[in-house]
Each structure stands twice: as C-alpha cells, then as structure tokens.
Amino acid sequence: MTAPRAGARPLLNSTPARVWALTVLCAAAIAGLFASSHTALTQAREGLDVLGRDAGPRAMATTELYLDLADMDARMADVLLMGTDHDLGSGRADALERFEASRVRANGALLQAASLTEGDSVEERNVEAVLDGMGAYERLASRSLLLNDQTGAPPGRLDEDALEEYRRATQLMHTELLPKAFNLGLDSSAIVRQNHEEGQRAVVRGLLSVGAVGAAATAALVALQLYLRVRFRRRFNLFLLGATLGVAALTVGVVLTLQVSIGHQHDAKEQGLDAAMALARAGAIATDMQADQSRYLGDPELADSYQQVYLERAQQVLFRPAENLDQYYTAVDEVAAAYPDLPGAQDPDDDDPGTLGFLGERAQESLLPGQEDALAEVLRTYGRLHAQDRELRAAVQEGDLVAAIGTRMAVADSRDGAFPAYVAALDGLSDLHRGVFTEGIARGDRVLEPWRWGLPAFALVLLALVGFGVRSRLAEYR
Amino acid sequence: MRLTTGPAAAAALVLALTGCASALGDETSVLDLATITVGVKYDQPGTGLRGPDGELTGFDVDVAHDIAERLGYPPDRVELVGVTSAEREDLLISGEVDIVVATYSITQARKTQVTFAGPYYVAQQDLLVRAEETHIDDVRDLEGRRLCQGRGSNSARRITEGLGIEVEQTDAPSYGDCVDALRDGEVDAMSTDNLILAGFLARDPDASGW
Numbered sequence: 001m002t003a004p005r006a007g008a009r010p011l012l013n014s015t016p017a018r019v020w021a022l023t024v025l026c027a028a029a030i031a032g033l034f035a036s037s038h039t040a041l042t043q044a045r046e047g048l049d050v051l052g053r054d055a056g057p058r059a060m061a062t063t064e065l066y067l068d069l070a071d072m073d074a075r076m077a078d079v080l081l082m083g084t085d086h087d088l089g090s091g092r093a094d095a096l097e098r099f100e101a102s103r104v105r106a107n108g109a110l111l112q113a114a115s116l117t118e119g120d121s122v123e124e125r126n127v128e129a130v131l132d133g134m135g136a137y138e139r140l141a142s143r144s145l146l147l148n149d150q151t152g153a154p155p156g157r158l159d160e161d162a163l164e165e166y167r168r169a170t171q172l173m174h175t176e177l178l179p180k181a182f183n184l185g186l187d188s189s190a191i192v193r194q195n196h197e198e199g200q201r202a203v204v205r206g207l208l209s210v211g212a213v214g215a216a217a218t219a220a221l222v223a224l225q226l227y228l229r230v231r232f233r234r235r236f237n238l239f240l241l242g243a244t245l246g247v248a249a250l251t252v253g254v255v256l257t258l259q260v261s262i263g264h265q266h267d268a269k270e271q272g273l274d275a276a277m278a279l280a281r282a283g284a285i286a287t288d289m290q291a292d293q294s295r296y297l298g299d300p301e302l303a304d305s306y307q308q309v310y311l312e313r314a315q316q317v318l319f320r321p322a323e324n325l326d327q328y329y330t331a332v333d334e335v336a337a338a339y340p341d342l343p344g345a346q347d348p349d350d351d352d353p354g355t356l357g358f359l360g361e362r363a364q365e366s367l368l369p370g371q372e373d374a375l376a377e378v379l380r381t382y383g384r385l386h387a388q389d390r391e392l393r394a395a396v397q398e399g400d401l402v403a404a405i406g407t408r409m410a411v412a413d414s415r416d417g418a419f420p421a422y423v424a425a426l427d428g429l430s431d432l433h434r435g436v437f438t439e440g441i442a443r444g445d446r447v448l449e450p451w452r453w454g455l456p457a458f459a460l461v462l463l464a465l466v467g468f469g470v471r472s473r474l475a476e477y478r
Numbered sequence: 479m480r481l482t483t484g485p486a487a488a489a490a491l492v493l494a495l496t497g498c499a500s501a502l503g504d505e506t507s508v509l510d511l512a513t514i515t516v517g518v519k520y521d522q523p524g525t526g527l528r529g530p531d532g533e534l535t536g537f538d539v540d541v542a543h544d545i546a547e548r549l550g551y552p553p554d555r556v557e558l559v560g561v562t563s564a565e566r567e568d569l570l571i572s573g574e575v576d577i578v579v580a581t582y583s584i585t586q587a588r589k590t591q592v593t594f595a596g597p598y599y600v601a602q603q604d605l606l607v608r609a610e611e612t613h614i615d616d617v618r619d620l621e622g623r624r625l626c627q628g629r630g631s632n633s634a635r636r637i638t639e640g641l642g643i644e645v646e647q648t649d650a651p652s653y654g655d656c657v658d659a660l661r662d663g664e665v666d667a668m669s670t671d672n673l674i675l676a677g678f679l680a681r682d683p684d685a686s687g688w
Contacts, residue, residue, distance in 0.1 A: 175600045183596045304617060305602075308640050319586035323639030356586040 040206025047199030074291030089409030214251025268440025520560030524677025564630030
C-alpha cells in the first residue's frame with residue numbers, strides 16, 4: 001500500500017468524510033450538467049444565428065447576383081430592340097432605370113459574396129473576375145447603345161456595328177459572368193449546408209453529452225440518498241429527492257429543447273432558405289429566358305440559337321420532355337391544368353422522367369399552407385408567358401416584325417406585362433418560404449431563450465437543494 | 479475542314495458525380511478512397527484523347543487531375559478511364575467511375591440520375607464541314623444533307639426536332655468515326671460542342687480555318 005492511499009484512507013473512513021465526498025461528487029455532476037447544457041445550448045443558438053442572420057441571408061444575396069446580371073442584359077436587349085421608339089412597352093427610360101438598379105444590386109451582391117468567400121482564394125478570384133467582367137460588359141453595352149442611337153436605328157433593326165458590340169457583350173455575360181455567378185451561388189449554398197450540417201452534428205453531440213452527464217448526476221444523487229438512508233436510518237431526504245427529480249427534469253428539458261431547436265433550424269433551412277433560393281434561381285433563369293425574345297428579334301442571324309436557348313432555359317425552370325417549342329407550349333399548359341397533380345413519372349417503365357426543373361421540383365415537395373394556391377398562380381402566369389411567346393414567334397413567321405416587337409414589349413412591360421406578372425407570382429410563393437425561414441429561426445430562438453436565465457438559476461437551485469439535504473446530517477457531527 | 483455557324487446551344491463541360499447521401503453513412507465518400515477513378519473522353523483531341531501509348535491527355539485530363547488533387551489525390555492515386563457519351567450515366571451509377579470530367583450537357587433528365595457540380599467551361603454547339611464545302615454556311619443549309627453525331631449525344635436532335643431541319647442522321651460510335659466519315663465524304667457535317675470540333679480541326683493537317 002502506498003503512502004498517499006494510506007493517508008487518504010482514514011479520511012474516507014469517517015462518515016462525514018464520505019458524506020462530504022459524495023456531496024462534492026453530486027455538486028460536480030450538477031456543475032458538469034450545467035456546463036454541458038450551456039455549451040450545447042450555446043451551439044444551438046450560434047447555429048441559428050449563422051443560418052438566420054449571417055451565412056443564410058448572404059447566400060440568398062449571392063443567389064440573387066445571377067438574377068441581377070441576367071436582368072441587366074435583358075434590359076439592354078430591350079432598349080436596343082426599341083431603337084428610336086422610346087415609348088414601346090413601359091418605355092426606354094424605365095428599362096434604363098431598371099438596368100441601373102440591377103447593376104447597383106449586382107455590385108451589392110458581389111460585396112456579400114466577397115465577404116462570404118473570405119479566405120477562399122479561388123472564390124475570391126471568381127468574385128474579382130465577375131467584378132472586372134461587369135466593367136467590361138458595361139463598356140460594350142454602352143458602346144452598343146451609343147452606336148445604335150447615333151444611327152437612329154428603328155425598332156427591331158439594330159445598327160450592324162451596335163449589334164456586333166451587343167453580341168460581344170451578351171457573349172461575355174453568358175460565357176463568363178453568368179456561369180461564374182451561378183457557381184458562386186452554388187458555393188454559397190454549399191457553405192450554408194456545410195455550416196448547417198456541422199452545427200447540427202455539434203448539437204446532437206451536445207445533446208448526447210447532456211444526457212450522459214445528466215444520468216451520471218442522477219446516479220450520484222441516488223448514491224448519496226441511499227448512503228444517507230442506510231447510514232442514518234432515515235426514510236427519504238426530501239431535499240435530495242427534489243434535487244434528483246430536478247436533475248432529471250433539467251436533463252430531459254435541455255435534451256427536448258435541443259431537439260426542438262434542431263427541428264426548427266432544419267425546417268428553416270430546407271423548407272425556408274433552400275426553397276427560396278431554388279425559386280430565386282427559377283426567377284433568374286426565367287429573366288434570361290424572356291430576354292432571349294428580344295435577342296431573337298434583334299439578331300435575325302442568330303435567331304435560331306436564341307430560340308433554342310429560350311427552350312433550354314425554359315426547361316430549366318419547368319421541365320417536361322419536349323423537343324421543340326410547340327411541344328413545350330402544350331406541355332406547360334398540361335402542367336398548369338393538371339396541377340396539383342403532375343404529369344409524367346406515373347409509370348416506372350416509362351421514359352418520361354416526370355415534371356422537373358425548379359418549379360417542378362417545388363411542386364413535388366411537401367406543401368406549406370397557401371403554397372398550393374401560390375404555386376398554381378406561378379404556373380398559370382408561366383403558361384401565359386409562353387402563350388405570348390407563341391404569338392411572338394408566329395408573328396415572326398408571318399413576317400410581321402412590328403407585331404412581334406409589340407408582343408415582346410408587352411411581355412416585358414413593367415406595369416402589366418406577362419413577365420412581371422410571373423415574377424410577382426414567384427415572389428408571392430417565395431415570400432411564403434422566406435416566412436418559413438424567418439419563423440423557423442425565430443421559433444428556434446424562442447425555445448432556447450428561457451434557458452439563458454433558466455439554466456444557471458436551475459443549477460443554483462439544485463446545488464442549494466443538495467446543500468440543504470446534507471447540512472442537517474453533517475451538523476450531527478459538529 | 480472548317481467550322482461553320484451552328485445552332486449555338488450552350489453545352490457545358492461539367493463534372494458529374496453520382497448523387498449519394500453521404501450522411502447515411504452506408505456510402506463511401508468520394509474523399510475516402512484508395513484511388514479515385516475518373517471518367518474522361520478518349521476520342522477527342524485536345525480535350526481527352528488516348529495516345530498510341532495508351533496514355534490519356536488533354537484539357538479534361540488536366541482538369542480531372544486538378545480536381546483530384548484538390549480532393550486529396552496525387553496523380554499516382556488517380557485512375558483515368560475512357561468513357562463514351564452513351565455510357566457516362568451507367569458507369570457513374572454502377573460505381574465503376576467515381577466522377578466524370580467531360581463534355582456533358584446538364585439536362586433535367588440527367589439530373590435525376592447524377593449530380594452535376596456546375597460548369598467549368600461553357601461550350602456551344604457547332605458544325606464541322608469539309609474545307610471544300612461551299613453550300614453549308616448555316617445550320618439551315620443542312621436541310622436534306624447527311625449529319626453525323628456521337629452516339630448518346632443530343633446534338634442532332636437539337637437540329638432536327640428543335641429547329642425542324644430534316645437531315646439524314648448517322649450515329650457513329652465515337653467522334654473520331656464521325657470525322658473519318660466526314661473526311662471520306664460519307665457525311666456532310668458533324669455536330670457537337672465547338673470545343674471538341676476545334677480539337678479535331680486543330681489536329682487535322684487539311685484544316686483551312688474556321
């Protein structure tokens with residue numbers, strides 16, 4: 001036997017020493033429960049904070065960068081197509097104003113993206129490349145506009161040099177800026193997902209440790225209770241019983257709170273943020289798509305290409321198998337008519353992959369209250385947009401450029417056009433999801449909030465109960 | 479041969495991964511493999527080509543190595559496998575390749591089977607014709623002519639169905655076969671991404687410019 005143990009032994013041999021030791025153990029276990037609960041609750045709070053007030057909103061802003069860039073190119077195409085007739089649709093001044101507004105928003109979104117990608121040199125280079133590219137784009141676009149104005153090009157008949165400059169501008173936009181912006185958006189979603197998953201895992205680990213420490217504290221209290229009962233022949237020490245029940249309640253309470261807050265955070269991300277970002281992409285791609293009408297009309301030489309990319313972008317927004325626009329118009333009408341049922345994918349042997357794309361996938365997800373009506377409105381306005389596209393292309397086939405330009409400018413008319421109507425419907429749906437996002441974060445915060453004061457107060461009460469429980473027993477030995 | 483204005487449908491070169499939920503834990507993450515198997519095209523000069531020594535070289539191969547290195551795989555732990563357009567999804571789904579780095583249009587139907595990581599090069603669809611060809615300046619001039627595409631590709635359908643242009647379509651097993659058929663006068667044009675066509679054009683000694 002070694003000296004320290006020989007020294008310790010007489011100390012634990014006496015009853016008060018054992019009571020003291022068990023009491024210290026219980027107090028330590030309660031302190032441990034406090035600490036692990038505090039850590040886990042703080043992690044949950046931070047997770048909500050990052051998603052709700054930091055990475056989440058910034059990812060949303062980065063996602064909207066694509067929209068702003070696409071909108072700039074769309075407005076420029078419209079202005080060029082208008083030529084000398086400044087009163088087509090909602091007019092040239094309106095289009096230029098909106099171009100400028102989108103430019104300012106795109107700059108803001110780039111700043112957001114830059115702050116989100118801090119420390120990631122590849123992403124920073126991407127942001128810089130988009131910033132530089134925006135400068136180059138603006139130079140090309142304004143030169144194109146200047147040339148078109150100088151020659152007094154009539155509606156739909158762009159000046160040749162102006163068209164050449166615009167081609168370079170839109171080429172730059174579509175091969176450099178938009179793909180980079182899209183990838184920045186994907187990246188920021190990935191950052192959010194990573195933060196979210198790591199946060200959730202940390203909270204789950206915290207939850208398990210709270211459960212384990214809670215069980216240990218309960219065991220320590222039960223041991224103390226049993227020791228006092230045997231040693232002092234008392235029936236029950238009510239203080240200690242209270243402390244035991246309190247520890248169990250605290251453990252269960254914290255574990256449940258963490259679980260509920262994880263659930264709220266999960267809903268905020270999946271049904272709120274992710275859905276809202278998917279809809280923002282649906283809006284951005286559609287913006288580029290409807291601008292292909294102007295490009296199609298203004299650049300007859302590349303009209304086939306613009307018609308083709310119109311269909312491709314449309315299929316990203318709402319996918320149904322269709323080889324050409326005529327088939328697609330019919331398919332879109334079918335979706336709008338069938339909703340909330342979705343055509344396709346009923347037969348597993350069928351080649352039909354179903355109704356896909358941003359809107360199709362949204363339609364398959366679980367429904368929020370009011371979502372069905374909002375999505376029906378989105379699909380209805382989307383169908384109307386394509387109905388007008390059909391008119392536009394029919395007019396071109398008949399050689400009626402004036403009518404085709406009239407239709408195009410009516411589609412884009414910011415007062416009552418088919419495209420702004422679609423955007424408004426999409427915003428209505430998006431607002432529902434943004435609401436779920438904000439509400440999910442707020443609910444998560446609300447369940448955590450009482451523990452800010454509740455946890456230390458509860459822990460102090462438990463320590464006090466243990467103290468009262470052993471005080472009268474120890475007093476017998478004074 | 480020369481390139482002529484084609485339907486400029488954007489087709490992206492992409493990195494595709496099989497969509498697997500790593501959170502489920504029963505799938506090995508692409509980060510934890512002994513060697514990573516990357517599918518690249520092997521019949522496209524400049525992008526992905528198998529040389530006489532069996533070595534694969536080209537832009538896609540370089541991109542594949544760059545990505546693999548960022549994932550933590552030095553070149554000696556990267557296995558390159560030649561894939562054709564027709565077998566890309568199947569090889570990803572069966573797990574024979576871990577990722578595909580190739581010309582690969584991101585379509586909604588494909589997205590239901592594999593996960594695309596976003597484009598790293600945005601190519602456009604184009605046409606390649608013989609240098610002495612004087613009647614094809616535009617995709618519309620293909621009406622009634624013979625068009626070749628790689629099997630499993632969407633290129634011809636974009637012309638026939640998308641634009642309503644009637645052509646005599648040939649599906650060759652590989653792009654190289656299309657080029658041979660074009661050179662031999664068996665077809666009048668071939669269509670795919672401009673980047674691929676530019677690779678063939680650059681290799682061909684008879685190339686007379688764009």
